[in-house]
Amino acid sequence: MNILFQPAKIKNLQLKNRFVRSATYDGSAKLSGHVSERQIGLISALAEGGVSLIIHAITYVHPSGQISPYMNSLANDEFISGMKKLTKAAHEHGAKIAIQLFHGGREARYVKTKNQLPLAPSVIADDPYYKGNYRQITPTEIEGVINAFGEGAGRARQAGFDAVQLHGAHGYLPSQFLSPYTNRRQDEWGGNLENRLRLHREIYKAMRRNVGDDYPIFIKLGVEDGFAEGLELREGIQAAKMLADLGFDALEISSGVRGEKYSGTEYKTKINKLSKEAYFRPWSREIKSQVDIPIIAVGGFRTLGIMEEIVRNKEADFVALSRPLITEPALICQWGKDPNKKPRCISCNKCLEALHKGKPLHCVAFPNK
Numbered sequence: 001m002n003i004l005f006q007p008a009k010i011k012n013l014q015l016k017n018r019f020v021r022s023a024t025y026d027g028s029a030k031l032s033g034h035v036s037e038r039q040i041g042l043i044s045a046l047a048e049g050g051v052s053l054i055i056h057a058i059t060y061v062h063p064s065g066q067i068s069p070y071m072n073s074l075a076n077d078e079f080i081s082g083m084k085k086l087t088k089a090a091h092e093h094g095a096k097i098a099i100q101l102f103h104g105g106r107e108a109r110y111v112k113t114k115n116q117l118p119l120a121p122s123v124i125a126d127d128p129y130y131k132g133n134y135r136q137i138t139p140t141e142i143e144g145v146i147n148a149f150g151e152g153a154g155r156a157r158q159a160g161f162d163a164v165q166l167h168g169a170h171g172y173l174p175s176q177f178l179s180p181y182t183n184r185r186q187d188e189w190g191g192n193l194e195n196r197l198r199l200h201r202e203i204y205k206a207m208r209r210n211v212g213d214d215y216p217i218f219i220k221l222g223v224e225d226g227f228a229e230g231l232e233l234r235e236g237i238q239a240a241k242m243l244a245d246l247g248f249d250a251l252e253i254s255s256g257v258r259g260e261k262y263s264g265t266e267y268k269t270k271i272n273k274l275s276k277e278a279y280f281r282p283w284s285r286e287i288k289s290q291v292d293i294p295i296i297a298v299g300g301f302r303t304l305g306i307m308e309e310i311v312r313n314k315e316a317d318f319v320a321l322s323r324p325l326i327t328e329p330a331l332i333c334q335w336g337k338d339p340n341k342k343p344r345c346i347s348c349n350k351c352l353e354a355l356h357k358g359k360p361l362h363c364v365a366f367p368n369k
C-alpha cells in the first residue's frame with residue numbers, strides 16, 4: 001500500500017493518512033470573528049475529501065494581531081461555541097482538525113481601523129520588503145500577547161480541536177522576532193538566536209500550561225527568509241532543533257519574512273513541471289535528519305509520486321497542501337482511486353489576490369467547477 005495512505009501519529013493524535021491541509025485563510029469568517037456557515041461547509045468538504053488533518057486558517061488570539069476583517073478570533077470565550085461547530089463538522093466527516101493561532105505583528109493592518117498601530121519587534125526604516133506604518137512592541141505588550149496565545153490554545157482545546165499550531169512563518173509576529181532583519185532589539189527579546197526565539201519559547205510554555213501535557217502543539221516555522229539579508233537557513237535549522245527540544249510536537253517547514261516577489265514567498269507560482277514541485281523539500285529533509293519529532297513538509301506538492309518518495313525516504317512524515325485543495329477538496333480521495341490524477345490547480349495565486357481584495361476564498365481560474 002502507498003505509504004501516503006497509511007496511518008501515523010503525532011504525539012497521541014492518530015491520523016488516518018499522511019495528507020494534511022495546510023492552514024489556508026478563507027476570508028469567510030463573520031465580521032465579528034465568529035465561524036460562518038460557509039466555513040463549516042469548507043471544513044466538511046475537506047474532511048469528506050479524504051485529508052486526515054485539517055489545519056484551520058489563521059486565527060487571532062489578541063486584538064493587536066488581527067490582519068483582516070473576515071478572519072476568525074479566539075481572543076475570548078465567546079468564540080468557543082462557534083468553533084465547536086467547525087470541529088464537529090471535521091469529526092463527523094472523518095478528519096481531525098487543528099487550528100492555527102496567529103499574530104500579524106507589523107502586518108496586522110486591520111488594527112488601524114481601531115485607531116491603533118500594528119506592533120513589531122523593531123521599526124525598520126525604508127524597508128523594501130514591507131511598506132506600512134507600525135511601532136515597536138513594548139515588553140509589557142509582549143507579555144500580553146504571550147498570555148493571549150496561552151489562553152487561545154486553552155479555548156481551542158475546549159472547542160474540540162485536536163491540536164493547535166503556532167504560526168511561526170511567513171513574516172508574521174514570531175517570524176519577525178526570529179529574523180535578524182526585522183528584529184533589531186537590544187533587550188532580552190533581540191540579539192542572539194536564543195533571544196530571538198524567546199517569544200516562541202514563552203508562547204509554547206503559556207500554551208502548554210493551558211492545554212496540559214497530553215495535547216499536541218505544532219509550529220509552522222519559517223526557516224529562511226525570502227531575501228539575502230534575512231534569516232539564514234543555518235540559523236533556521238538551529239531554531240527548529242531548539243523548538244523540538246523545547247517540546248513542540250510537530251514542525252511544518254516553510255519560509256519566513258517575505259521577499260518582494262512570489263519567488264521569495266511561501267506560495268511560489270507556475271508550478272508546471274516536476275522540478276518546480278516540493279520547493280521546500282531540501283529544508284524538510286535536513287531538519288528531519290536532525291530532530292526526533294514529526295515533520296510536515298509543505299510547498300508546491302502536485303504529484304503523488306514525489307510526495308510518496310519524500311515520506312518513504314523519511315524526508316518528512318506528512319505532506320501538507322493548500323492551493324490544490326481550494327479547487328478540489330476531494331483530491332485525496334481521488335488520488336486514492338487514481339494515483340496518476342493531475343490536480344487542477346495551476347498555482348496562479350489568483351485565489352490569494354481575490355482574498356486581498358476582500359473576496360471570500362474561491363478558485364478564480366476554475367470558478368464553476
Ligand SMILES: Cc1cc2nc3c(=O)[nH]c(=O)nc-3n(C[C@H](O)[C@H](O)[C@H](O)COP(=O)(O)O)c2cc1C
Pocket residue numbers: 022023024025026057058100167169170220254266267268298299300301320321322323324351352355361
Ligand atoms: C489563499 C491562501 C491562503 C493561505 N493562508 C494561510 C494561512 O492562513 N496560514 C498559513 O500558514 N499559510 C497560509 N497559506 C500558505 C499555505 O498554507 C501553504 O504554505 C502555501 O500555499 C504552499 O502550499 P501549496 O503549494 O500547497 O499551496 C495560504 C496560501 C494561500 C494560497
